[in-house]
Amino acid sequence: MTDTLAPAGPFSAPERDAVYRAIKTRRDVRSQFLPDPVSDDVLRRLLTAAHHAPSVGLMQPWNFVVIRDPSVKAQVAQAFSRANEEAAAMFPAERRALYSSLKLQGIEQAPVNLLITCDRTRDGATGLGRTHAPDMDLHSTVCAVQNLWLAARAEGVGVGWVSIVTDADLRGIFGLPDHVVPVAYLCIGHVAELHTEPELQVKGWANRLPLDDLIFTDRWGQH
Numbered sequence: 001m002t003d004t005l006a007p008a009g010p011f012s013a014p015e016r017d018a019v020y021r022a023i024k025t026r027r028d029v030r031s032q033f034l035p036d037p038v039s040d041d042v043l044r045r046l047l048t049a050a051h052h053a054p055s056v057g058l059m060q061p062w063n064f065v066v067i068r069d070p071s072v073k074a075q076v077a078q079a080f081s082r083a084n085e086e087a088a089a090m091f092p093a094e095r096r097a098l099y100s101s102l103k104l105q106g107i108e109q110a111p112v113n114l115l116i117t118c119d120r121t122r123d124g125a126t127g128l129g130r131t132h133a134p135d136m137d138l139h140s141t142v143c144a145v146q147n148l149w150l151a152a153r154a155e156g157v158g159v160g161w162v163s164i165v166t167d168a169d170l171r172g173i174f175g176l177p178d179h180v181v182p183v184a185y186l187c188i189g190h191v192a193e194l195h196t197e198p199e200l201q202v203k204g205w206a207n208r209l210p211l212d213d214l215i216f217t218d219r220w221g222q223h
């Protein structure tokens with residue numbers, strides 16, 4: 001392949017603002033999905049964004065299972081309900097009521113669901129960059145999720161990540177072979193409004209931590 005270099009200076013101010021706007025106004029969506037269909041063109045752009053994520057050794061371990069069939073969504077919704085009941089029981093009583101009041105998925109409301117998987121064998125047992133860090137394929141797949149999530153914000157499309165479901169249920173519903181790991185189950189649909197702060201913050205579950213508390217210098221724990 002011919003090697004070409006492209007200019008790599010900073011974006012123009014409006015372009016830069018747009019990138020930071022997508023980052024800051026992206027939200028996890030559970031309730032705001034509109035019923036409008038997500039066109040094949042939009043979905044293709046989102047999947048293209050995901051597919052341009054960095055990956056260890058250029059492994060590209062992801063696959064994208066696009067789900068529109070209501071009967072498949074219903075199976076995932078049932079799996080969520082089972083796991084969510086178990087989850088609620090794990091919290092101390094004073095947190096349990098708040099937990100149970102939270103809406104934590106939009107599986108059946110969202111027109112499209114997407115399962116993003118990681119094929120752990122795509123690059124052999126030890127691809128470049130995984131010889132001593134075998135989980136880098138999973139981390140790469142998460143990079144793809146985040147690319148999609150930000151691209152979706154720019155498209156006016158909301159994304160909600162549902163992880164309150166067992167791997168075993170996802171494996172069974174989607175027929176995943178053993179070497180394929182379910183990484184992200186996403187609910188996707190157009191949105192007209194988004195919370196300006198994380199919904200879990202609005203509802204009193206958790207707060208964004210001060211950035212300066214999280215920055216260390218030269219050594220973990222050293223401010």
Ligand SMILES: Cc1cc2c(cc1C)N(C[C@H](O)[C@H](O)[C@H](O)COP(=O)(O)O)c1[nH]c(=O)[nH]c(=O)c1N2
Nearest residue numbers: 026027028030103104105161162163164198199200
């Ligand atoms: C790996 C992973 C897994 C989940 C999530 C996120 C991520 C990164 N989030 C969304 C999460 O609650 C949300 O990102 C934070 O509360 C911050 O809010 P915003 O994303 O900024 O709106 C999430 N939300 C939810 O309602 N049900 C869920 O099962 C999950 N699971």
